[in-house]
Amino acid sequence: MSRRPARTRPTRAQTRERILDGALEAFAERGFHGSTQEDICERVGLSRGAYNSSFRSKDELFFALYDRVIERLQSRLEEATACALSMPGSTADNFLKAFIASYPFDRDWYLLQAEFGLYALRHPAMASHYAERQGRILAIIEGALADILREDSRIVARGLPRIARLILAVHEGSMFQGLLEPHEVASGELLDFLVDLMLARAATRVD
Amino acid sequence: MSRRPARTRPTRAQTRERILDGALEAFAERGFHGSTQEDICERVGLSRGAYNSSFRSKDELFFALYDRVIERLQSRLEEATACALSMPGSTADNFLKAFIASYPFDRDWYLLQAEFGLYALRHPAMASHYAERQGRILAIIEGALADILREDSRIVARGLPRIARLILAVHEGSMFQGLLEPHEVASGELLDFLVDLMLARAATRVD
DNA sequence: GCATTTCGATACAAATATGTATTGAGTCGG
């Protein structure tokens, strides 16, 4: 246990992860169709042999990467929710903005998300898979919103699914505009604005 | 003038348009990198000869297509604005919803828009071009919003650029979700919801 | 009516990507 014979061979899972790392970079930078095996492998110092040995096809790799991305996002959001709820006395806007801030907002993440989305739109088989995973994310957001109601009931009580979808939509669109024109639209600007809108409405009437 | 010798040869511009038609279909269905010359040409019954004779490169074709799409969108929006403003006595929500309804909401259009956006994010040279064109669209929306203020001043007066961007963001995200899960989210649902939010807020206080 | 020019189709050549087969190093079980 103290010392293995120099370099031990990496496990299959480790190699897979490295390929996935390369694929993430490549797909973000050049898109799904624009990325080649060579491109993906070069980034992580592996050969196409490792690639073809680890994944049967490009689609399989793509699906595996998507699942990894979603799993990480899921745990990230759940963690953020628990964390934000743990600190008592926080108002709805505080909570919402903190929660939203925990959502990824970087270039590669957006580009990947877009690739997955486009792929899903074009391949019915992936569409249901994608929608199901997105449903989990929506459920987490809905859950967080529902939790807020116990702390601060100003926010609208009905139509939670729609609100969750609206938040997701604004986040996506906002991220795109922010990446395209960073000097024009700041990171969480539009989402914060939306939250203000929702809270202001709820302040007047809750239907 | 009465009768030309059987079939006359189509002009260069006509051929270009047909190639663009094919490219629109192909790019929407398979994406930019996923589309081949053969694929594009087959759809409109032309040969690769016509393709290479009309466009120097795939990028040039892509740019040309983007400009055509934007020009059509621009005139469509301007027309819708003028039309909506021409009928007097319309309230802000009526106007907004009518205006928004004139914005394209079909599958191919979304897929294309996404392709252009991704390309712009990945190619700085295209980014400014894209941002400039998107700025025109935003300006039209802002102009329409400003016009509404004269009819119905309930809507917030300040932060028009931000509101225009929010509308655009919601539209994009909403369209994606609507295309992915048509049974879950209806066509203009999220945007209508947003408009309600904005108007309700403005009803309470105008800052 | 003839010559020139333009345009689109076909043929050809080069480059690139993918998948398979083979080989050699490293690991595990007996």
Add this chain to the structure above:
DNA sequence: CCGACTCAATACATATTTGTATCGAAATGC
């Protein structure tokens, strides 16, 4: 310690795609 097995690297063959070159038809100008 030896044999069976796994995995990744290299080499190879095939299939796509693109760009160029060539050819023929059609329109225009003299």
